[in-house]
Structure formats: C-alpha cells, structure tokens
Amino acid sequence: MDIAEVxxxxxxxxxxxxxxxxxxxxxxxxxxxxxxxxxGDVVERLALISLxxxxxxxxxxxxxxxxxxxxxINRALLLAKAAELDKKIKELSAMRDGLLHAAACRAASHxxxxxxxxxxxxxxxxxxxxxxxxxxxxxxxxxKKA
Amino acid sequence: MDIAEVxxxxxxxxxxxxxxxxxxxxxxxxxxxxxxxxxGDVVERLALISLxxxxxxxxxxxxxxxxxxxxxINRALLLAKAAELDKKIKELSAMRDGLLHAAACRAASHxxxxxxxxxxxxxxxxxxxxxxxxxxxxxxxxxKKA
DNA sequence: GTACAAATTAAAGTCGACTTGAGGTCAAGC
DNA sequence: GCTTGACCTCAAGTCGACTTTAATTTGTAC
Numbered sequence: 001m002d003i004a005e006v007x008x009x010x011x012x013x014x015x016x017x018x019x020x021x022x023x024x025x026x027x028x029x030x031x032x033x034x035x036x037x038x039x040g041d042v043v044e045r046l047a048l049i050s051l052x053x054x055x056x057x058x059x060x061x062x063x064x065x066x067x068x069x070x071x072x073i074n075r076a077l078l079l080a081k082a083a084e085l086d087k088k089i090k091e092l093s094a095m096r097d098g099l100l101h102a103a104a105c106r107a108a109s110h111x112x113x114x115x116x117x118x119x120x121x122x123x124x125x126x127x128x129x130x131x132x133x134x135x136x137x138x139x140x141x142x143x144k145k146a
Numbered sequence: 147m148d149i150a151e152v153x154x155x156x157x158x159x160x161x162x163x164x165x166x167x168x169x170x171x172x173x174x175x176x177x178x179x180x181x182x183x184x185x186g187d188v189v190e191r192l193a194l195i196s197l198x199x200x201x202x203x204x205x206x207x208x209x210x211x212x213x214x215x216x217x218x219i220n221r222a223l224l225l226a227k228a229a230e231l232d233k234k235i236k237e238l239s240a241m242r243d244g245l246l247h248a249a250a251c252r253a254a255s256h257x258x259x260x261x262x263x264x265x266x267x268x269x270x271x272x273x274x275x276x277x278x279x280x281x282x283x284x285x286x287x288x289x290k291k292a
Numbered sequence: 293g294t295a296c297a298a299a300t301t302a303a304a305g306t307c308g309a310c311t312t313g314a315g316g317t318c319a320a321g322c
Numbered sequence: 323g324c325t326t327g328a329c330c331t332c333a334a335g336t337c338g339a340c341t342t343t344a345a346t347t348t349g350t351a352c
Contacts, residue, residue: 003299014299015341023339033348034300044257047266055241056202059339065245066256078249085242089235095201096231099211103224110194110212120193149329160329161311169309180317180330205309 001038010046017046025049025063055085094119147184156192163192171195171209201231240265 003014010017020026021036026045028036045066052062065077098119107113153160166172167182172191174182191212198208211223244265253259 013341016339018300019340035348036299041257044263044266048256051237051241051244051266053339055238075249078245082242082245082249085238085245089238089242092201092231092235092238095197096228096235098197099224099228099231103221103228117190120190120197159311162309164330165310179319181328182330199309 001040001042002032003036003038006038006042006046009043010050012046012050020046020049020059023059023063025059056088057081147186147188148178149182149184152184152188152192155189156196158192158196166192166195166205169205169209171205202234203227 001009003017006012006017007014017026018036021028026038026042026049029039030037048066049059049062052065053059057065061081065074065081098116101113101116101119102110105113105116107116110116147155149160149163152158152163156163158166163172164182167174172184172188172195175185176183194212195205195208198211199205203211207227211220211227213220244262247259247262247265248256251259251262253262256262
C-alpha cells in the first residue's frame with residue numbers, strides 16, 4: 001500500500017506515518033522511487049499504537065512494549081504496564097464516582113460534603129503526576145468529538 | 147499560609163502554585179507585602195486539581211468543572227465528564243486485558259492471535275485521540291516513579 | 293514529452309503545562 | 323546598615339507528539 005492508502009485505512013495523516021517511521025514504530029517495506037511502500041500489517045500495528053496512545057502510553061513506551069527483542073517479548077514489561085493501567089482504572093473510577101456525586105449532591109461546596117471528601121482521598125491514594133492526557137483535541141481525521 | 151507552606155502541604159512547587167493562580171484555578175487571599183497569603187482551603191482545592199489532571203482533564207476543563215458559576219454548579223458538565231471517564235475506563239480495561247493476554251499468549255506475533263485481535267477491535271471502538279497523557283515523568287516532588 | 297497531483301525531505305512551528313532564569317523587593321538577623 | 327534568603331515578576335525555555343511549510347522530486351495520465 002502507498003502512504004495515502006495507509007493514511008486512509010488507519011485514519012492517521014501521512015505526516016504522522018512518516019513521523020512514526022522515523023521513530024521506528026512502523027516500517028515501510030521498501031520504496032517505489034522515493035515513495036514508501038507499506039505492507040498491510042502496518043494498519044494493525046497502527047491500531048495497536050493508537051490504542052496504546054489512547055491508554056496514555058508515550059510513543060517510546062509503546063515502542064518498548066511491542067517490539068520483539070529477539071523472539072522474546074517483554075512479558076514482564078507488559079505485565080507491569082497492565083498493572084499500571086489497573087491502578088489508573090481504579091483512580092478514574094473513583095474520580096467518576098466523585099463527579100457523579102458532585103453533580104447530585106446538594107452541599108453548596110463539595111468540600112463540605114464528607115462523601116465527596118472521602119472520594120477525594122481515595123482517588124488521591126498512590127497518585128502519579130503526569131504531563132497531560134486524555135483530552136481529545138486534534139481529533140481531525142475520522143473521529144468526531146466525544 | 148504562605149506559598150512555601152502550601153507547596154509543602156500540596157506537594158506542588160511554588161512555581162506551579164503561581165501558575166495556577168495566574169490561570170485562575172486557585173486564589174490567594176491577600177498579600178503580605180509582595181508575598182501571597184493563602185487560606186487553608188487551597189490545599190483541598192489543589193488535591194482536586196491534581197485529581198482532575200490525573201484523570202486526564204486539562205486545566206481549562208478543571209477550571210470549568212469546579213468553578214461555581216453563580217451558585218449553581220455545572221451539573222450537566224460534571225455528568226458529561228463522568229461519562230467521558232466511564233468510556234475511558236472501558237477502553238483502559240480492554241487495553242489492560244489485551245496486555246495481560248499478550249504477556250501470556252504463545253503466538254509468536256500477537257497479530258496472529260485471534261483473541262488479541264478481538265481485544266484490539268473492542269478497544270478500538272469509539273476511540274478518541276488525545277495529545278499525550280498518563281506518563282509519569284516530572285514526578286519530582288513527593289511522588290516516586292510507579 | 294510534458295504537466296501535475298502526490299510524495300519526499302529538513303527544518304521550523306504549535307500546544308499545554310509547567311520550569312527556569314534574570315533581575316528586583318523586602319523582613320530579619322548580625 | 324548590610325547581607326541573606328524567601329518571595330516576587332516577566333520572559334523565555336522545555337518536552338512530547340505532531341503539523342506545517344518550503345523547496346524539491348517523481349509516477350502517471352494525457
């Protein structure tokens with residue numbers, strides 16, 4: 001497939017595909033003159049990458065996770081990442097419950113509501129700071145605002 | 147409390163506190179000369195902000211969510227954000243299961259494993275692109291690498 | 293054989309969330 | 323009365339993940 005086809009199939013702009021190739025996340029299977037040529041597999045790989053990004057992993061992490069070093073995958077790393085996600089899921093659940101409660105609660109300030117405060121503390125447990133995330137901004141191609 | 151006390155109590159650097167104030171996320175209750183003076187409440191508010199960041203909301207979103215416009219809170223917005231989190235939670239769960247499976251599965255390439263591919267597709271449903279997230283990098287103060 | 297849409301490169305720009313740096317103010321201790 | 327350390331402001335810098343731009347270079351259709 002040429003880059004335009006991959007772009008259409010994956011929903012990613014060609015510039016991103018080139019960028020990913022440069023980072024080593026995907027590979028073109030050759031060139032037709034200057035033009036890259038990709039195997040169909042790249043589309044699934046891109047899906048996996050998008051998934052990882054969506055789950056909050058950086059491109060570098062994704063690279064580590066899904067590269068076969070030799071023939072042996074980094075199983076320990078995958079398990080660690082799974083555990084990370086699990087923790088994150090618990091935090092998000094607490095946050096969601098907090099929001100739902102805040103929307104329903106009648107206390108003028110949430111800080112006066114013991115239930116809310118309790119959720120705050122639960123969610124605050126083993127918290128991990130991170131740059132920025134989730135936010136859906138540049139959902140230009142294919143995906144519409146949630 | 148002065149800024150150093152808030153910094154210690156919240157685990158955030160003073161520079162961040164100034165930045166948050168500038169963005170309108172927190173307020174100092176006055177000045178002692180040049181020096182800001184904060185009420186103790188700000189610490190809980192900061193906890194809430196950290197929580198929101200951790201859940202993937204941008205500072206602007208957090209501002210919208212937890213500002214009392216008039217006396218009436220944005221309940222609809224809170225519900226919408228809760229729903230967003232709920233979706234995210236489902237995606238992360240699928241991803242986690244995918245990782246766990248990948249770590250256990252014997253197929254040389256995951257792309258040959260139907261179970262993995264199925265998880266891929268499930269998680270890929272109503273996906274939402276986002277800038278970058280989760281990653282714990284600048285966890286300098288208080289919080290250690292996960 | 294020529295035009296042109298599409299691909300290529302390298303470099304620079306963007307965005308959010310902070311951090312860092314330079315230069316200045318001020319209360320307290322010596 | 324002067325140094326010091328904590329705080330201040332404003333501007334510029336950083337980081338990850340891309341995007342944009344400008345200047346080419348084609349493959350392909352006519």
